[in-house]
Amino acid sequence: MDTPLKNQTTTPTTPLPSKYEDSPVFNYISNLSPIEPVKSRGNDHTFNSLTFASLPSIFTSPQNVSLGETRFSLRRHHSSEASNPESFQTPNPSDKLESVPVAVEQSYFGSKQSECFTPGSSGTEVTNAIPTENLELAIELSNTLKYSSGSPDRNVPCDATDTVLETAATPASLVQSVVHHSEERHSSFERETDLRRIRGMEREKEAAGVDWTRLISDASDLLNFDSTTIEEGSDGEDPKTVDPGAICFISNILQDNHDGMEVMESGPIDSSEQYELGKFSNQSEGIGDLKETDEAPAILSRNLLDKLNVDDKCPKCIHSSCKHSSQSYAISRRCLDFERAETHKRKSICDTSGSYSVPLQSNCEVTLVEKKLIRTTAGCDYSSSRLPGIGLHLNALATTSESNSSKVVNHETQASESQVTETPNSKISSTCLTPSEVSRDESCKSEVHIAETPPEACAPVGVESDHSSPENKRLKSKHVGESLACKRCNCKRSKCLKLYCDCFAAGLYCIEPCSCQECFNKPIYENIVVETRRLIESRNPLAFAPKVIGSINAAPQFGEETNSTPTSARHKRGCNCRKSGCLKKYCECFQGGAGCSILCRCIGCKNTFGRKDEAEESEIEEHKSRVWKKDATDVSLGRVKDQDLPMTLSGICRPSGQLTASFSGKPKIFSLHSVLSSPQPEKHLQVIPEEGTLEALDNSCSQPSGVKSTSPNSKRVSPPHGGSEFGSAAWRGGRKLVLRSIPPFPTLASPRKH
DNA sequence: GAGTTTGAAACT
């Protein structure tokens, strides 16, 4: 374009015939170039209109312009031309692209260069990298766009400058580079990483057959996120703080899903990534690259716009739509951090993201309101992916109910986003150990704080922002998911290192909203937390498992009439209520939206989700049938004695002590009864799979009580790894993983043989 | 917001 550098860059590309330049595609590409914005008012306008307040600032950086453009020369050519925000809706595809894509691209690509290159170095870089790229570009127009995204590999210059940045995700830093914060580099890096992860996820999904729409939404979400951050920064809030946290949380979330970090970093951006980028451009283009459906462009643009709009409207995330993704982020972050602490940042075990299809995803339809769609999609993806890594509680929540989950997600989303804005100093130096500093240093973890910090953000839809007030708290916690999402404690003496602490029990770090005193449940005290967890898990491997198990999906929605259809969810140990009638949140069953079961020792149970007596009846019936069947089988094998049946029944009907706990309360779903009654543990495992839904099974398997009760030395019973293993497996892996790792269970149960 | 109630968690 105007700048010499660009000319250079473009020139190499020129192997393309002049005709090519004349071609619509070429024009389109040219129009795409956003880097110019600084110079071109139009772009600025566009950004502003789009609410990319900070974008202009981005372009202020000379480096960004020159460097970024070099690679994107093709696209950004005539960026100046497309300045109209309205261009989105204009028939002209190129214009459409301009506003949105520009922002995106810059954030992605430009940042990289900006960081990698100093003004002086830029020239060298250009010469080196461009030729090859251009060549490829020439070959494939579509690729050209993608190319602009700039694979790490190709960006040789970056490597020289800063290997880490370069490999990691240089490009993302554009925005931050604009800000000129060295600290931001880190954040940008993470952002980039996040983006890549997302893309990688998308790739996977794509491979799986996921439609591009989701990808777009994700990407748009990402974009949105960025924009939000930027905007915030422009608003006067501390940009630094914002970015890091946001980035961190995203990265964390993604991390679970995707381990791909390494891969992505190590390797150049593969075609798929580029492809996605290309999608962006394509979509905005309207030219419609091959892969995309006609809808793609429109949707993309809409999404982007929506996002932008959303950001504008609610920097702090006012809309539920905004909340969604953020919330999920926040949740995951918090949990992930925790998890990470335990595992010491092990690579996500659960790339099983694929396997964990969250119900939410299903909800992600293009048909949804775009705003929601965007958020939702992102949230879905993240949530799904994150599930594995999340504390069991969270997992339970996720699975609990779609509606709930969505609420939760929204909730968190808001929180997270607002957090982003609020996050003050996110990480950068993790050396600080003082509790007060903890929140800051936690970097990624700090986000946790951030995410939930904003009362308003956190507040469930329809709930006042004031968290502190008991009323609000109550309202918030109305829904289990919500309560967890915004979980905050008020511990005074437990240091938040005991199960008394809801945060700790839920596998979450305490965050700002918490009113706890002398809190050690912070990322900074990771070691302590982990150690404590180990201790607790050693006593009760499933101490951190969700208290309520079973498919809450089936359970009536909160607030719905529950009596008619008892939920399948059951408290893992049952409650012991004496005065609350299991009608108040004192009752863990009730609180978790679970009906009371035979495991409960409650008195005067009136649990609307299912009373104990009812459960007992059904349980007995169920058990009887099972027992008889088994009995027949066992008898044939000579294993079962006449006594067994009665004993089992008695145990079921009125389990005593921990033994009771061993039974899952869920008759229809779980076959634990059979386990107890059955002399052979192995059978249990076999039986379980048959009956239950996976979740139910997993949950049942994961129940600590079960372990304890079945084993002679309940306390001794510990997971393979001194208790932590099992628990951790459940902790990090999610239900399915837990289920797999359960094998030890049978062994434990075996002692019960009579 | 303070105080009470409640039941889980922790302890003995």
Next chain:
DNA sequence: CAGTTTCAAACTC
């Protein structure tokens, strides 16, 4: 394993 104590959330006023 049972009883007691501790604890913090839930709840009430």
